Amino acid sequence: MGEGTTEMKDSIARNRDLLREMKEILLANVVMAAEIPSPTGGERRLSRFLSDRFTECRLSDIADDQAGNMAGVLPGRNPRRNLLLAAHTDKVWPESEDHTVSVGVGTMSGRGIADNSLGVAVLATLPLLLERLDLQFDANLILLGTSRSFGRGNLGGMRFFLENTDREIDGALCVEGIDLGRLSYSSLGMARGEIRAEDAGNTQSVDLATSGVISSLHSLIGRILEMNRSYYPESRILLGTVEAVSGFNVPPQSGRLQFEIRGTDAAQVAAIEKTVVSIAASLDAESTEVDVEVEMFAHRKPGDLGVGHPLVRKARAVLGELGVKPKVEPSISELAALLQAGIPALTLGVTKGAHRHTFRESISVDPIFDGLAQLVAVLEFMDRNGEAQS
Amino acid sequence: MSAQDRVIKKWLETNTFHHSEFWDLRELVRAKEEAGLTISLCIPTLNEEKTIGKEIIVFKSELMDRYPLVDELAVIDSGSTDRTLDIAKSYGADTYLSSDILPAQGSKPGKGENLWKAIHQLKGDVICYVDADIKNIHPKFVSGLVAPLLYREEIQYVKAFYDRPLAVSGGIRPSGGGRVTEILVRPLFSLFFPELTALMQPLSGEYAARREVLETLPFPIGYGVETSHLIDLYQAHGLAAFAQTDLDKRVHRNQSTIDLGKMSFGILQTFLNRLRHYDIVANLPEWEGLFRQIQAEGRTYDMLNHRIVEEERPPMVTLPEYQKRHGK
Numbered sequence: 001m002g003e004g005t006t007e008m009k010d011s012i013a014r015n016r017d018l019l020r021e022m023k024e025i026l027l028a029n030v031v032m033a034a035e036i037p038s039p040t041g042g043e044r045r046l047s048r049f050l051s052d053r054f055t056e057c058r059l060s061d062i063a064d065d066q067a068g069n070m071a072g073v074l075p076g077r078n079p080r081r082n083l084l085l086a087a088h089t090d091k092v093w094p095e096s097e098d099h100t101v102s103v104g105v106g107t108m109s110g111r112g113i114a115d116n117s118l119g120v121a122v123l124a125t126l127p128l129l130l131e132r133l134d135l136q137f138d139a140n141l142i143l144l145g146t147s148r149s150f151g152r153g154n155l156g157g158m159r160f161f162l163e164n165t166d167r168e169i170d171g172a173l174c175v176e177g178i179d180l181g182r183l184s185y186s187s188l189g190m191a192r193g194e195i196r197a198e199d200a201g202n203t204q205s206v207d208l209a210t211s212g213v214i215s216s217l218h219s220l221i222g223r224i225l226e227m228n229r230s231y232y233p234e235s236r237i238l239l240g241t242v243e244a245v246s247g248f249n250v251p252p253q254s255g256r257l258q259f260e261i262r263g264t265d266a267a268q269v270a271a272i273e274k275t276v277v278s279i280a281a282s283l284d285a286e287s288t289e290v291d292v293e294v295e296m297f298a299h300r301k302p303g304d305l306g307v308g309h310p311l312v313r314k315a316r317a318v319l320g321e322l323g324v325k326p327k328v329e330p331s332i333s334e335l336a337a338l339l340q341a342g343i344p345a346l347t348l349g350v351t352k353g354a355h356r357h358t359f360r361e362s363i364s365v366d367p368i369f370d371g372l373a374q375l376v377a378v379l380e381f382m383d384r385n386g387e388a389q390s
Numbered sequence: 391m392s393a394q395d396r397v398i399k400k401w402l403e404t405n406t407f408h409h410s411e412f413w414d415l416r417e418l419v420r421a422k423e424e425a426g427l428t429i430s431l432c433i434p435t436l437n438e439e440k441t442i443g444k445e446i447i448v449f450k451s452e453l454m455d456r457y458p459l460v461d462e463l464a465v466i467d468s469g470s471t472d473r474t475l476d477i478a479k480s481y482g483a484d485t486y487l488s489s490d491i492l493p494a495q496g497s498k499p500g501k502g503e504n505l506w507k508a509i510h511q512l513k514g515d516v517i518c519y520v521d522a523d524i525k526n527i528h529p530k531f532v533s534g535l536v537a538p539l540l541y542r543e544e545i546q547y548v549k550a551f552y553d554r555p556l557a558v559s560g561g562i563r564p565s566g567g568g569r570v571t572e573i574l575v576r577p578l579f580s581l582f583f584p585e586l587t588a589l590m591q592p593l594s595g596e597y598a599a600r601r602e603v604l605e606t607l608p609f610p611i612g613y614g615v616e617t618s619h620l621i622d623l624y625q626a627h628g629l630a631a632f633a634q635t636d637l638d639k640r641v642h643r644n645q646s647t648i649d650l651g652k653m654s655f656g657i658l659q660t661f662l663n664r665l666r667h668y669d670i671v672a673n674l675p676e677w678e679g680l681f682r683q684i685q686a687e688g689r690t691y692d693m694l695n696h697r698i699v700e701e702e703r704p705p706m707v708t709l710p711e712y713q714k715r716h717g718k
Contacts, residue, residue: 023481023482024446024447024450024451024455024481024482025451025455025456027447027451027481028447028448028450028451028452029451031444031447031448031527032448035526056456100525100526100641101444102440102441102443102444103442103443103444103447103477103481104439104443104473104477105443105473105476105477105480106480108443
């Protein structure tokens with residue numbers, strides 16, 4: 001299939017209409033995937049859901065692994081090649097939060113519905129969708145729900161899979177619920193860590209007596225913001241959590257700052273990490289009142305498939321046919337591990353959505369079928385044009 | 391142990407199920423086809439836009455598209471002013487306004503009216519009713535209720551129950567029947583129909599029944615419809631006609647104590663009507679259906695009177711329109 005041809009246009013339009021007929025089946029899977037709590041490291045129940053769906057669809061080689069991934073294979077007609085379609089199964093929400101989904105006209109909302117219940121539902125439904133389209137690939141299609149994507153999980157599921165699978169992966173797509181138009185073909189360098197400050201039990205200064213470790217965290221934040229002004233936009237230090245809690249009138253004795261350094265230049269990311277670690281170390285050394293320590297728990301190397309790669313060009317062309325403007329953004333999720341392993345891969349979004357990672361997280365129903373038609377078109381291209389990608 | 395206790399104990403052993411016994415939907419579809427039955431699912435609604443979409447999606451996908459256990463999925467609405475019907479229709483349910491069904495019979499307010507009209511409108515040999523306000527919807531809410539009817543011919547009517555007994559300090563709580571059940575219906579059943587106390591949640595809005603039974607039952611259109619069904623069916627067929635299925639947990643909105651008072655008042659009227667109908671008590675006075683509540687604000691006391699009249703629809707099988715439509 002060529003790029004931007006009438007054939008492609010007709011095929012996408014036809015597929016979109018057929019896929020729309022599967023609406024309730026897909027949306028029911030979204031509801032069920034979204035209502036199963038699946039915090040990082042606790043994905044077992046959602047993986048089981050995937051396994052049940054894979055079994056119902058009679059996939060082969062359905063198996064979980066030590067890392068908590070769940071895989072199933074849709075065998076190809078000429079299975080010398082293996083394509084991978086992956087969606088992370090963990091959500092940012094703890095088990096205790098209300099995971100109830102609400103369904104309105106054209107929208108669905110609930111915690112984790114976009115990130116990444118919709119992605120998981122696409123995996124669970126894809127065999128039926130391909131059946132409806134009467135499509136069978138030459139390559140094996142491995143459907144993989146990956147565990148431990150977020151935070152300290154550090155892409156543990158995808159890394160484990162890539163390190164231990166006995167199948168050579170010829171190409172991969174990562175599916176994220178939102179946003180349709182997302183096109184990631186590069187990954188950023190990243191270093192993620194936590195700085196912890198503890199009262200050493202030797203309070204002398206006014207600052208510590210009146211604000212506890214807040215004064216130390218404040219000083220750290222000031223230094224980090226200053227660094228950001230030097231490195232931005234090539235690199236940046238994102239502050240995601242600052243925590244030091246003890247009510248209104250008792251200075252907190254412990255606190256933490258969670259941060260992530262991102263950048264396109266691996267050397268610069270490493271240099272920034274080194275600086276942050278040394279700032280924390282000097283704070284620790286300078287003060288007898290507060291103990292400061294740093295823990296780094298995730299790293300990514302930058303990777304880039306390249307804007308001219310056939311897979312990227314195809315994905316752009318498909319989005320163009322759908323009338324969707326590509327939103328190119330580097331990724332730090334599963335794509336990073338795939339690119340690092342030398343596998344041609346993209347991350348694509350399925351639909352429009354809003355309020356990601358809030359209790360109001362929502363997705364639009366109608367664009368889902370554009371998103372699915374996009375995935376199918378790119379998979380078909382990967383299946384037919386294996387040589388062009390390598 | 392009394393003879394009555396033995397009947398209840400035996401019934402609990404043989405006619406109480408857990409939804410997990412019917413997890414295999416493929417097998418249920420086979421059993422349905424073997425029994426030659428069709429199943430209609432009815433969701434009565436009034437302003438349920440928050441939960442109806444999810445129910446329709448889950449039921450249609452799992453019980454119609456994937457496994458054709460349900461042949462018809464209908465929403466029968468009492469005149470919602472929100473987007474209930476738009477949402478239900480957009481996800482593939484058949485939608486009806488209760489007032490458009492059997493127009494010659496007029497239209498009355500109340501959930502019982504929708505349930506009654508569903509018997510006329512829907513085609514299935516088995517009708518399963520599921521309330522629209524369930525937040526944790528799952529196919530088991532239907533499969534768990536219709537399954538006993540597919541496997542056991544003598545069972546006519548299957549009720550849902552939820553929230554199994556919890557271990558609490560000082561022993562085991564007898565049942566989790568809900569407040570109105572435990573302080574009104576269970577005491578009344580204990581006095582007048584002891585065998586019906588075997589039903590864990592006689593008021594649950596989820597149940598499935600055979601058409602030939604539903605069409606013979608009069609339908610109070612308000613709060614008393616479930617209580618009335620149980621008494622009438624029990625009088626006609628005994629406890630053996632019932633089954634109940636444990637559906638584990640049901641998450642729904644809670645009603646205020648004031649609303650539960652109104653509900654209890656409606657149920658009590660229905661109950662007394664049934665006692666009168668079966669000549670179980672003599673000389674019950676006529677009542678005007680006025681439920682009186684007193685509201686205090688400081689030293690001001692106001693009377694809040696609610697007129698709650700439990701009107702009753704006749705057995706559907708007595709209507710010529712029904713006889714014609716269903717070939718009776």
